[in-house]
Amino acid sequence: MNGMMDTAENVMKHLSVGNQRQQDAYRVFQDSGLLAKLAAYSSYPTGTVPIDIDLPDSDLDVLCYADDLKTFQAEQSGQLEGIALNGRTQWTYGISVSDQKAYVTCELKLGSWPVEIFVQAVPVEQQNAYLHMQVEWSLLQLWGEAGHREIRRLKQAGWKTEPAFAHVLGLEGNPYIEMRDLAELKEQELWEFARSRVTF
Structure with a gap:
């Protein structure tokens, strides 16, 4: 949706x-x-x-x-x-x-x-959890059901949410900071970045 x-x-x-x-x-x-x-x-x-x-x-x-x-x-x-x-x-x-x-x-x-x-x-709009969810929601809309399945698979295997997304994107460093930094990108920039790095 x-x-x-x-x-x-x-x-x-x-x-x-x-x-x-x-x-x-x-x-x-x-x-x-x-x-x-x-x-x-x-x-x-x-x-x-x-x-x-x-x-x-x-x-x-x-x-x-x-x-x-x-x-x-x-x-x-x-x-x-x-x-x-x-x-x-x-x-x-x-x-x-x-x-x-x-x-x-x-x-x-x-x-x-x-x-x-x-x-x-x-x-609230500057808190990490808010920024993380905005990025994650945008990525899930780009990835569709395949993205939902992959993130759920990782979470069921014990991954926390932000590390799971960072893993899929191939991000290095602190996943909470990396995901927060992605919130500075406009949606189209985020999608272009994600398309080039997705691992599923």
Whole structure:
């Protein structure tokens, strides 16, 4: 399925008419009101589910932007506990690799889905996970079902998503930085680059 994934609204439209797991993810987001509750923080659903390379144990990922991570946790803990299965949430602070700022994650369960909310003092459109998904989605549209099959094959063999794409493209170095750097290319430039390097 084609279409832009640049906004949360577009991702949700995509999920709403996607495969069974994507439609289930859409219902979970809608029924829980998670994205609406986090709308003030530019909430954006990302990860492998929207681009249909998820595995059975994949989680739902949501990116958010907040100037102050501690304040975000203080303001959102109660709301998130209120919608989480059994009221359980797990918060983790860390320093991101790949030259990005500190972050906090909140893990919870909504229905049968594990969910991870990732928050940085970086606008969502500049966060690595957002940039990675834009590149990956563009590449999958170029490659079609053959590309989906190859990425799923690698992931089923234990590869993480960005290393799997970097392997297919024959990229060397840190796959997370390499994939982020590809986001600077215009779509046509990306496709021309990918056509010359694809390995499946």
